[in-house]
Amino acid sequence: MSDERTVNDDNHDRGSSDEVPSRVTDDVLDRVAEDGPLAVLVPEPRTEIAIESLRTEGVYDDERAISPSTDGKIALPVTRPPTETQVDDIVRQVDPTYRTTDLDDVLETQGWTEADLENAPGSWAVVGDVVLVTIPPACPDEEAVADALLDLHGGAATVLADEGIDGVGREPQTRHLAGERDTETVHVEHGTHYALDPSEVMFSPGNQAERVRMGDVVETDEQVLDMFAGIGYFTLPMARAGASVTATELNPTAFRYLLENAVANGVADRIDAYNADCRDVAPDVDVDRVVMGYYGTSAADSDPHHSGADTSRSSEEPESRANAGHEFLPVALDALESGGTLHYHEACPENRLPDRPRSRLGSAVADTGRELVDVEQRRVKTHSAGVVHAVLDATVE
């Protein structure tokens, strides 16, 4: 084994690979912390999936490089033992290689000046093994940025320039900058596997907490309608939590991934999927919950992929749209049974919160003669400069 010792070297008890995290005692962890940083061993073909899973758990250590081990395994640096990612072993890296962790540091070593660094990207997203980065217009050398990002993210295979999202089908506009040209990947998040090609379908890392929350709020055996299912952003965690989901999605590419992901996550029997306009599909029964994870075309057109604010964008309110999310409220209310929950998403100028989404929802509910009994508003992320992606959880009698 290269530069590693297993935590078992001193006869500490460890279980099978499935049980690794729970069998690592505080005693072992104390000793590991003293003797060297932790890494986990995974079979080489699982490297990318394992890195994403470890990253999602928040235990992947970007400060150290991955290293080959024996028996076709790869050592992945972690800050503490994972609890969700399946690993073959836990080891100490005796002489780890430390990575330069900051993009500016890497570029600086290549001779970038302070002025150049002002025009380097400030944030980027990692989706599976694909890095998506918005290149500032005055960036001195996008190829150098892309190579540096590949260097920073050991598990990444490709870097794409993120140039926005187009139209109702939310098609990403991307440009290949570095690495492999095949950009199909699997993004793992809290145990949910999202297969996708980020050059063909959108994925919003900033919505991670909301995707996880949907899996948490749903009850086993609930009937759910996900009106804008995409590749299964919310459908998959909800189905994995035991709900039966009717999922509608217009974009045929996103729909293909939705079907694939339903099978890959073992929930195909709980997902009734339609490659159709949500206005044309009525679930067989009134549902307990409706998810409206779409806020319309013109707001969507400027949706940055990454989770941070994009300060280059205007703080103007999005133009009025032919397919604004709130125009779908009557369809959602039609499907929702009395006492059911509606999750209504809206991209809203910060200065019009909390009133605008609340009043749009209130009017739509009033138009049906029903009653809004409980509304809670949350901030999902910053959509763009001055615009917030908000979600309202509403109970409707």
Ligand SMILES: C[S@@+](CC[C@H](N)C(=O)[O-])C[C@H]1O[C@@H](n2cnc3c(N)ncnc32)[C@H](O)[C@@H]1O
């Ligand atoms: C914004 S994406 C989903 C975003 C996802 N909820 C998230 O938070 O990351 C919205 C999806 O709705 C789909 N869509 C737009 N209008 C639709 C409609 N009328 N019926 C069904 N799907 C629609 C688009 O193709 C797109 O995949």
